[in-house]
Amino acid sequence: MALIKLEDVSKLYGFGDATTLALDEVNLSINKNEFVAIMGPSGSGKSTLLNIMGLLDKPTHGTYKLQNRHVDRLRTAQAAKLRRDTIGFIFQSYNLLPRLTVLENVALPLAYKGIGQTRRLKYASSMLERVGMQNREYFYPSQLSGGQIQCAAIARALVNNPQIIIADEPTGNLDSAGSRLVMELLSEIHKMGNTIIFVTHNPELTRYATRVVYMHDGMIIHDEKTAVGEVAKTARDKMYSIAKKTVEDDLAGVSLLMNLVPEKDYETSKVPTKKKTKTRRRTSGGKNRKKRTR
Template identity: 55%
Template sequence: MSEEDNKPNINETIIKLEGLSKRFGYGDATSYALKNFDLEVKRGEFIMIMGPSGCGKTTLLNIIGLLDTASAGTYFLNDEPVNRIPARRQARLRAKKIGFIFQNFNLIPNLSIIENVALPLVYSGYHKTRRLIKASEALARFNMKEKEYYLPFQLSGGQQQRAAIARAIVAHPEIILADEPTGNLDSRSSLVVMEELQRIHSEGNTIIMVTHNPNLTHYATRVIYMLDGSIDKDIKTVKDSDLPVPVERKTPKKIFKSRKKSAKKSKKRSKK
């Protein structure tokens, strides 16, 4: 290992979008949800995206979250062009690197809270018991441990969203995407959720959040105003050099590089 590998790469670019467009419809009915969209996201940014309904915010988050693909342009995730990544590896990357928080919580109704939170760990390689322990630990961080065995409908909106945040962070993703996470919450629950997101951010996580609420922008290190599928204004309120440093350094690139080696090793092991 070279010395380079040991240096914390604080200002690493983790997302880069170049000339991204998303087209819907054909011919006369063609419309663009995103138009020639450029964006560079550094590790540790807390970006809030604002803009009128229909300006492309959700489309943007879905593309960044590998739930949707662009019609044109290039999306680099950790310097790798996403369109060259096969679908199966994309699904794995999504589970490992990206945590989602939605406006309507999106908890699976017939699974207990702890089972919901454990879901993203399916790709982790942990045994089920270990996954449930991790989920329980995540819930404890949000004072939700006593609700583990409840079903989602038995919880208030604010509690459901805290469970959804626990689910979003349980696999220690590099990027947390939140689409109007406080949109269905009263102001008290919104505050709790925002404080939790702020705590997650201060631990060095990267967050991209869509919101309609201008009162929340003070939590962000950067606010992007969108209009008709493009960036209208882009305001950084914190210098890149002042962004929070990851609590524990993750080295995702190396993990993926070493995947083949460890796969070979485990094959060898299973042959023995």
């Protein structure tokens, strides 16, 4: 049974001429203990997808089942409670409160549960120990490195013991050492049985994932299982294209990904592409592009 199941999920923002179709009939199932990387260009709908899976936003169309329960039409308070008990969030810009110590920041979600202060701080302290930050409890966020702040944010995300961790570009502001710290930590959490879904622009980080979902223009254009420790194949092709120097090479590299994009959207015919098969264009997502004009 899928832990997360999205069926034909679309998300529209705005009205009339200013409408944006951020998600276009996305179908996605995620099982317990998967470690899923979501990749795709800016504006392709990655954050929108995470926000819907994380119950921060609702789909305009389609259904969302979390733990086999319909959750796409929950009232705000119900969604908030389910979110608090099931999902931990980590964002790119750390979202720690600057006037609180690291310990107080980590303990904060427990206050909303009505847990007394002594127990809150004790529990937060054990979370900080778990992420290797026990000697930074009384520091303020401004006194920490980016990687350390993000580790504290992970401790805060874990404090409610959520099954699912959703992380939107958790390493986006970090150097490679900080990124490694954060990803190793997420790996540890994954090994404890949690399900982790993270967005990254860095193909290298697919090494940590068991699966990579590629998005473009609001659709899932490719979905690939991958071995932990190895860069996912499609991401590696993309990385290779980034390393290229000439414009022509760049175009050829980009076209590797473009092969997976519905043909109508791109005039790629002038760009030499290696493989262009109908079956690889789309593994999931929108079935009927006409609906985009809705």
